[in-house]
Amino acid sequence: MVGTESPVRRIRIRIFVLGLLLFGSLGGLLARAVRLQLGEEKKLGRVAREQYQATVSLPGRRGDIRDRNGVALASSVQVDSIFADPRAILDLDEAVEGLAGALHLPARALRRRLAEKGRFVWVKRQVTAAEARAVEGLGLSGIGAVKESRRFYPERELAAQLLGFTGVDGEGLEGLERFYDQVLAGRSVLLPCVRDARGRLIAEETATADDLEGAALDLTIDRALEYLAQQAIDRQVAESHAASGIAIVLEPATGALLALAVAPPFNPNSVRPSDRDALRDRAVTDAFEPGSTFKSFLAAALLQEKVATPATPLFAENGAWRIGRRTLHDHEPFGWLTLARVLQVSSNIGAAKFGLALGRIRLHDYLQAFGFGARTGIALPGEVRGTVASLRSDISVATASFGQGVTATPLQIVTAFGALANGGTLMRPYVVERIVEPDGRSVTTEPRPIRSVVSRAVARTVTKMLEAVVEKGGTAPAAAVPGYLVAGKTGTAQKADPLTGGYSADKRFASFVGYLPAQAPRFVIGVFVDEPKGKIYGGEVAAPVFREIAEGALRQMGVPPTEPIPAPAAPVAAATPATARPGGPRPALKLAQAATRPLPPTPPEVRP
Numbered sequence: 001m002v003g004t005e006s007p008v009r010r011i012r013i014r015i016f017v018l019g020l021l022l023f024g025s026l027g028g029l030l031a032r033a034v035r036l037q038l039g040e041e042k043k044l045g046r047v048a049r050e051q052y053q054a055t056v057s058l059p060g061r062r063g064d065i066r067d068r069n070g071v072a073l074a075s076s077v078q079v080d081s082i083f084a085d086p087r088a089i090l091d092l093d094e095a096v097e098g099l100a101g102a103l104h105l106p107a108r109a110l111r112r113r114l115a116e117k118g119r120f121v122w123v124k125r126q127v128t129a130a131e132a133r134a135v136e137g138l139g140l141s142g143i144g145a146v147k148e149s150r151r152f153y154p155e156r157e158l159a160a161q162l163l164g165f166t167g168v169d170g171e172g173l174e175g176l177e178r179f180y181d182q183v184l185a186g187r188s189v190l191l192p193c194v195r196d197a198r199g200r201l202i203a204e205e206t207a208t209a210d211d212l213e214g215a216a217l218d219l220t221i222d223r224a225l226e227y228l229a230q231q232a233i234d235r236q237v238a239e240s241h242a243a244s245g246i247a248i249v250l251e252p253a254t255g256a257l258l259a260l261a262v263a264p265p266f267n268p269n270s271v272r273p274s275d276r277d278a279l280r281d282r283a284v285t286d287a288f289e290p291g292s293t294f295k296s297f298l299a300a301a302l303l304q305e306k307v308a309t310p311a312t313p314l315f316a317e318n319g320a321w322r323i324g325r326r327t328l329h330d331h332e333p334f335g336w337l338t339l340a341r342v343l344q345v346s347s348n349i350g351a352a353k354f355g356l357a358l359g360r361i362r363l364h365d366y367l368q369a370f371g372f373g374a375r376t377g378i379a380l381p382g383e384v385r386g387t388v389a390s391l392r393s394d395i396s397v398a399t400a401s402f403g404q405g406v407t408a409t410p411l412q413i414v415t416a417f418g419a420l421a422n423g424g425t426l427m428r429p430y431v432v433e434r435i436v437e438p439d440g441r442s443v444t445t446e447p448r449p450i451r452s453v454v455s456r457a458v459a460r461t462v463t464k465m466l467e468a469v470v471e472k473g474g475t476a477p478a479a480a481v482p483g484y485l486v487a488g489k490t491g492t493a494q495k496a497d498p499l500t501g502g503y504s505a506d507k508r509f510a511s512f513v514g515y516l517p518a519q520a521p522r523f524v525i526g527v528f529v530d531e532p533k534g535k536i537y538g539g540e541v542a543a544p545v546f547r548e549i550a551e552g553a554l555r556q557m558g559v560p561p562t563e564p565i566p567a568p569a570a571p572v573a574a575a576t577p578a579t580a581r582p583g584g585p586r587p588a589l590k591l592a593q594a595a596t597r598p599l600p601p602t603p604p605e606v607r608p
Contacts, residue, residue, distance in 0.1 A: 425453070
């Protein structure tokens with residue numbers, strides 16, 4: 001009996017033990033489930049979501065930049081950017097080999113990027129359509145694509161320094177792109193994505209234009225004039241083997257910039273390391289000694305203060321005049337000159353004497369009143385002030401009178417000439433006509449007078465004197481435009497030599513700034529050529545470029561001629577003094593032939 005009961009009991013014991021183990025396991029599983037559900041719900045939910053969800057930050061779409069006629073100069077286009085989830089990549093070697101070939105990337109750097117522990121890395125931003133198709137054809141796990149906005153400049157080099165460019169993340173790095181970065185930049189959004197069975201990321205949503213769009217800029221720039229100015233200055237810089245060049249077209253009545261071209265240019269669509277020196281907008285970032293263009297403002301101050309009239313004479317010392325330990329020179333020997341003739345032939349000695357007659361305080365005040373030594377306030381990054389020293393000595397007053405020892409930017413000089421063209425009123429220059437929000441609301445820039453520098457009568461008198469600069473006998477007959485009166489002034493400044501502390505013997509900054517039609521100016525045009533070779537004077541290098549731009553601007557804007565257009569001259573034999581035609585151009589004023597008389601350097605007609 002005992003023998004028969006023993007196996008049954010053992011079986012029961014085994015069943016009991018197994019039951020205890022089973023119930024214990026079930027209890028443990030139940031406890032684990034309760035703990036997971038109640039204690040780690042948030043953590044596990046996050047882990048689960050990370051396995052099939054991801055978020056990609058999508059930068060906003062920058063607003064367009066357009067010219068005054070609505071032509072796009074900078075816009076944004078949608079392109080693919082490739083990213084990866086390193087944890088979802090099944091075969092790293094396969095991914096590196098495939099992506100390196102499709103995207104033209106170095107394999108070693110790509111491997112390091114894909115081996116990171118995070119859940120998101122960029123593989124390559126803003127790829128071409130062919131590259132995007134090649135990546136899609138690979139069918140790799142953990143690799144996805146998202147649409148991004150890429151900046152595109154359809155006119156390539158045109159107005160490149162003015163517009164600037166953006167980085168790969170869409171931030172403005174130079175020019176208007178940088179100055180108006182917050183205005184142009186759209187709002188970035190987080191775009192949710194899901195992973196498919198192969199680990200590829202697919203966007204669940206798309207961002208609308210309203211979500212991403214930034215404001216647009218409508219400029220005062222005219223694309224046709226900008227193209228004309230760029231072509232003209234590029235050609236002159238190349239022909240004269242110059243270091244750089246600048247051409248500016250300004251509307252004097254408003255201060256609106258119609259063109260701003262800088263040479264050498266660069267292509268903002270593909271900025272290269274070799275473009276580094278071409279990136280800055282030299283019209284506002286570089287200050288030079290302006291040279292004889294300053295004589296125009298000296299003349300305006302003399303007339304306004306009634307120190308001299310256009311007919312006031314002085315003795316120009318036959319080309320050399322000593323002040324203290326310095327000797328001033330003219331480009332040719334002049335005897336007696338009037339103020340009008342000083343401007344026409346650009347006599348440094350004549351300007352120096354008139355400047356001393358005006359006096360250091362008044363000269364300094366008028367230069368500041370014309371805007372020198374202060375930023376113009378234009379909405380461009382990197383604008384410098386230039387310098388107008390205190391003019392404590394006679395030699396500093398004398399040299400400042402003809403633009404030496406002071407510095408100014410090309411835009412400052414053109415803006416100051418704009419005051420003469422605008423009846424003596426200095427206007428603040430501007431380049432953005434309006435800011436247009438995505439919803440259509442806009443903010444318009446209104447023309448802003450800064451101050452009245454000289455009277456309208458004085459401005460008109462200076463204009464008449466500057467007209468003689470472009471006539472025969474002046475320094476810039478090459479700037480003359482048939483059918484229109486032109487008022488302007490040349491400048492040829494020696495550049496400072498930082499090694500010697502003096503002035504370079506062979507480096508010049510040549511310029512011509514003028515406006516037309518002189519009776520009712522529509523355009524102020526400034527041409528600046530840095531370090532030309534061969535021909536070095538402003539009347540030779542810059543004046544022809546002025547004429548080319550002026551003729552195109554007049555045609556473009558439909559400005560009718562104000563003067564009779566002379567018929568082409570018929571070929572004639574060389575004229576002798578007895579047969580020369582009396583109707584040719586004449587100097588503005590007849591000068592006294594007294595160059596050799598021992599007369600005082602400052603006649604009594606010039607009142608200090």
